Amino acid sequence: xxxxxxxxxxxxxxxxxxxxxxxxxxxxxxxxxxxxxxxxxxxxxxxxxxxxxxxxxxxxxxxxxxxxxxxxxxxxxxxxxxxxxxxxxxxxxxxxxxxxxxxxxxxxxxxxxxxxxxxxxxxxxxxxxxxxxxxxxxxxxxxxxxxxxxxxxxxxxxxxxxxxxxxxxxxxxxxxxxxxxxxxxxxxxxxxxxxxxxxxxxxxxxxxxxxxxxxxxxxxxxxxxxxxxxxxxxxxxxxxxxxxxxxxxxxxxxxxxxxxxxxxxxxxxxxxxxxxxxxxxxxxxxxxxxxxxxxxxxxxxxxxxxxxxxxxxxxxxxxxxxxxxxxxxxxxxxxxxxxx
Numbered sequence: 647x648x649x650x651x652x653x654x655x656x657x658x659x660x661x662x663x664x665x666x667x668x669x670x671x672x673x674x675x676x677x678x679x680x681x682x683x684x685x686x687x688x689x690x691x692x693x694x695x696x697x698x699x700x701x702x703x704x705x706x707x708x709x710x711x712x713x714x715x716x717x718x719x720x721x722x723x724x725x726x727x728x729x730x731x732x733x734x735x736x737x738x739x740x741x742x743x744x745x746x747x748x749x750x751x752x753x754x755x756x757x758x759x760x761x762x763x764x765x766x767x768x769x770x771x772x773x774x775x776x777x778x779x780x781x782x783x784x785x786x787x788x789x790x791x792x793x794x795x796x797x798x799x800x801x802x803x804x805x806x807x808x809x810x811x812x813x814x815x816x817x818x819x820x821x822x823x824x825x826x827x828x829x830x831x832x833x834x835x836x837x838x839x840x841x842x843x844x845x846x847x848x849x850x851x852x853x854x855x856x857x858x859x860x861x862x863x864x865x866x867x868x869x870x871x872x873x874x875x876x877x878x879x880x881x882x883x884x885x886x887x888x889x890x891x892x893x894x895x896x897x898x899x900x901x902x903x904x905x906x907x908x909x910x911x912x913x914x915x916x917x918x919x920x921x922x923x924x925x926x927x928x929x930x931x932x933x934x935x936x937x938x939x940x941x942x943x944x945x946x947x948x949x950x951x952x953x954x955x956x957x958x959x960x961x962x963x964x965x966x967x968x969x970x971x972x973x974x975x976x977x978x979x980x981x982x983x984x985x986x
Contacts, residue, residue: 652739653970654883654915657980660737660770667726667759668751669744670709670719674776677814677840680891681715683743688713709744719750726758729766737770746773747780756784767806774810774837776818778825781809785829808881808981810835815843823865824852827877833981834879836865839917840887844899847879847906866910881913881981886920886968894922894952894960900972913979919968922952925959927971 650662673681691706691713705720729738740746746759763771775781811826813819813836826834838845850863863870868878884903886895900916907914950962970976 652742653917653978654980655737655739655772656978657737657770660735661732662739663732663736663769664739664742665725665728666722666741666743667728667762668719668721668741668746668748668755669705670717670750671715671744671748672717673715675814675818676842677812677818678776680840680887680889680893682889684710684713684715685889687715687743706743717750719744719748721755721758726762729762729769732766732769735768735770737772739772739774741773745775745777747775747777747784749777749780753784753787763807769806771807772810773807774812776812776822778811778822778829782825782829805832807831808833808835810837810881810883812837812839813845814838814840816845819845819847820851820853823847823850823879824863827863827865827879830877833881834877835881835883835981836879837883837885838903839883839885840893840920841884841895841899841903842887842893844896844902847882847903848910866906866912878910879912881915881979882907883915883917885917886922888918888920888965892921892962894954894962895920896954896958896960897924897972898958904972904977913981914977915979916970916972916977918965918970921962921965921968922960923963923968925951925961 649656650664652662652664655662655664669687671681671683673679673684687706687710690703691710693703694700695703701724702722705722708720709718710716729736740759740763745751746756809826809829809831811822813822819836819838823836826836836847847866848864850865851860852863853860861870865879866882882903884900886900887893904914904916906912951959952962953959
């Protein structure tokens with residue numbers, strides 16, 4: 647069983663897979679600036695195919711203009727029943743080429759996606775959004791239609807769905823994580839990729855709507871420093887940015903997140919450094935690559951070198967050369983639960 651290029655899909659016992667029944671997006675925050683999916687969508691929109699393949703390429707033409715997201719979304723009917731066709735268990739990233747809970751995705755389209763998810767319970771499904779408020783809105787609509795209370799509808803959630811938000815800095819973590827954690831599903835996670843600033847998951851500030859105050863939330867233990875109960879994060883993913891315009895990841899940001907998770911015994915997955923590698927790692931990586939007949943191939947000068955305000959230097963060596971070792975260790979930790 648070959649590994650998927652997205653390493654956090656390679657949970658032991660499952661084949662990693664992406665599934666894109668809906669494509670298209672809109673950039674909403676700083677982390678979206680160099681969107682990898684937008685670049686890939688632009689390439690797919692320029693391709694020619696036949697039969698079902700042509701339908702997929704046509705979908706990307708609908709959601710891009712001049713190589714950029716145009717704010718439209720599109721259901722790809724030819725992809726909709728894929729999970730039912732995969733008999734062996736897979737860990738599936740749902741909508742890697744868009745946001746399933748984009749405001750332009752209709753309730754009927756969401757119904758079609760979740761109907762397929764329920765038809766193929768042998769898989770684990772990863773749902774990752776920048777719009778957690780739309781998850782609750784959709785569940786409330788489903789509850790109203792079914793004639794039951796919201797809490798009753800989600801009281802026995804599917805344990806093979808992992809619900810997550812992306813957050814690139816403290817601001818987006820404060821905005822998105824508390825909304826996700828109010829949704830009483832079984833598995834919550836956060837993907838801090840690209841990590842563009844330090845993030846303290848022990849002190850998430852949740853500002854109440856309509857100016858009713860705020861509270862501090864330790865999302866790794868579920869402790870709320872105010873009245874009320876809460877859930878906790880079951881998984882944390884961290885990674886640097888890749889691509890031609892990638893911004894660097896400071897090693898202390900990644901270390902801090904690792905240490906927070908280890909102290910709370912929450913699985914931590916360090917995906918990659920991205921294009922930039924801390925300078926103190928470059929000698930070790932150079933020796934390793936040279937032993938395999940390769941070189942880092944970058945000079946420590948000009949645009950290939952970045953110095954943070956505290957003096958930490960990172961060197962642009964490329965994603966493959968930078969690798970994924972944090973302080974010499976591979977941290978590919980997965981959450982418990984799901985179908986395991």
